[in-house]
Amino acid sequence: MLNVIEDSTVNPVEQFLRTDRMPHIWCPGCGIGTTVNSFSRALVESKVDLDSIALVSGIGCTGRVAGYVKLDSFHTTHGRAIPFATGLKLANPKLNVVVYSGDGDLSAIGGNHLIHAARRNMDLKVICVNNLIYAMTGGQTAPTTPGRATTSTNPYGTFEPAFNLPALVDAAGAVYVARWTTFHVRQLARSISEAFAKKGFSFIEVISPCPTLYQRRNKMGDGLDTMKYYKEKSKVKNGAPTGEVGLTLNGEIAVGKFVDRERPDYQTLMRAQYVESLGERYIEVTGEAEPEMECACG
Amino acid sequence: MKADPRGVLTGTHFIDGDHACCEGALAAGARFAAGYPITPSTEVVERFASRVPTVGGSFIQMEDELAASIALQGGVWGGAKAFTVTSGPGFSLMMEHIGYAAMTETPCVFVDVQRGGPSTGLPTLPAQADMMQARWGSHGDYEIIALCPNSPQECFDLTIKAFNLAEEFRVPVMFMMDEVVGHMTEKVVIPAADQIEVVPRKHTKKSIEEYLPYGTNGDMVPEMAHAGEGYKFHVTGLTHDERGYPNMTPATQDKLVKRLQNKIRSAADRICLLEEDSLDTAEVVVVSYGITSRVAQRAIDLARERRLKVGKLRLITAWPFPDKKIADLASRVKAFVVPELNLGQMVREVERAANGKAKTFAVPHAGGGVHNPDEILNAIVEASRC
């Protein structure tokens, strides 16, 4: 059943928000709310049944998305959104499971889960808001912080190399990999729609300002200045080899859809294996409530 | 309600405790497990992986225990009854998610087949040294339930009980096996499905408009909904109000955490399963659990041959601890003897509950084997003289 409201007299994002929780906690000029707009437009465009969506977040600023969207939403533990989402999807294959979290959550503490979910090609749509820093805790170095950036834990400049997230998930086996910035609101919405149409592990990185802790400390101005930088320095490179899209402190930002390929997802492979090995003895997980759950408990 | 017959392997079997635990989970309705291999627990999920595709469920081997212990909770919110299985080092990694399950009231079962520790310790040899970790291992105040089987038959029966308690109270239940019980092969009788009582999920019957995810209406256990049903609920590990929304105030914290505690404590009498023998006439009571209770039985028999008045109290439920039972006994017996495969864990609880009214004799063992019954007998003899 489609239940998206198409009423042009209200803000299109409104129907997807827990409006009783507004205003949200995100700072002025933070880009996370902007990504939620694109997400909401993608929900409208892709005509996905809202009841079928489960949104899972980890911990951090982006982790708070789960608390603001009017969907079945889970604010899990730090780094563990992907394994939680994996359990949801396996128990109820009909769910459209979205993981919405930050770069630190997904690629540092949750990095192991990220690569293994990509390897398995779990049917998850991962939206990774990358603000290049640990924001919730006060601006510490993240695995994504570009070299020479100053952080609260690298006060003399970050000297450790950063992850290039599209290359990481590409190498691990993701079937859809895209990167946009919060300037690219329509392109981001389109990518999220495409991920909804795709079966398997999709990964969409969104470069987003953290004016409070990243830009200010690095004398890069405020959120608006960052958006102007994104506009000026982003270059659309659809299909670019992911090994070449790493980020630097003030350099060009390669954006676009880098990977879009077909590979059977985990549950397709699982079903095929069981059918081959067990034949009629295999009973598929349907996600329907078992008859016993309907019974009243005496 | 009765068990789903698809999961019940009715008959008389000669299987080990790990396999019996798996059959108990299937009989209880578990249709999802996430695990990570670790000795001496792996046989539980190996059997589950083989059996579950034929009963309408799935198993996934995750990349580590952190993942396993949260994937199972995703499975629960997706509608399945779910569990994970591990041993000491993996159990240590799962602690954060025991707290998450307690806080979010996710009904689930953690099976810990205990081995010697600390750290890698004795992977193939028994201990009972995770008992305090099971109770207190995650940060913050919370309550869990822990059960301690002492035979493969109990690994079957009590695993069902563990799932039932998890569903009734919406709490993570720790199933505290040990290496000996896990690897011991004995006769296990699995009854017909219609002889097995299974507690269904406490699923809400309220409409989407009426439903409050953490509303309690006087009952301390809220009703659940599953993802995909249209309720559009929110679950968080943050301190939350009845709507499930984060609400980080001392008042909300007080209300929530006290309810999480009281829903278990107020039902402790009902939850606590004990095996008792000759407590009416006893001067000394041996308090034991798991494999040690079977060694203790030999010591009790030897003591009775010496005409010592010995009673037996076996903790089938370790947590919540049977405070009242111990306090009651303490007022009329001389002493408690507490053998366990650790250097003193549950004995502290016995001592606390006895509150100085009876003496407490620990019979510690660092693990790697079981007690010699004589060690326990000597403690009984010493206790009888006090």
Add this chain to the structure above:
Amino acid sequence: MAKGRVSIVVERCKACGFCVEFCPTHVLALSSAFNSKGYHPPHVVHPEKCSGCDLCGMYCPDFAIYGTKTPEAKAAGTKTQAGGGEK
């Protein structure tokens, strides 16, 4: 005649300026007035130029503004000509 209209939820605004900067037809400016949190919300300075493209709504991180097409513009099936953040 304006093809669109901007709606502003003043109290949600945190004055990031995204909407003002990226409005393709320069309809908005930050107001000198304050909302109750002390931010300067945007206000409409060129209502006649609004195309109703809702790019302001897509950029606004605080869900505080959105654009809609007028019924006439919708009936005419007017396509948004806005850049939409395209390079």
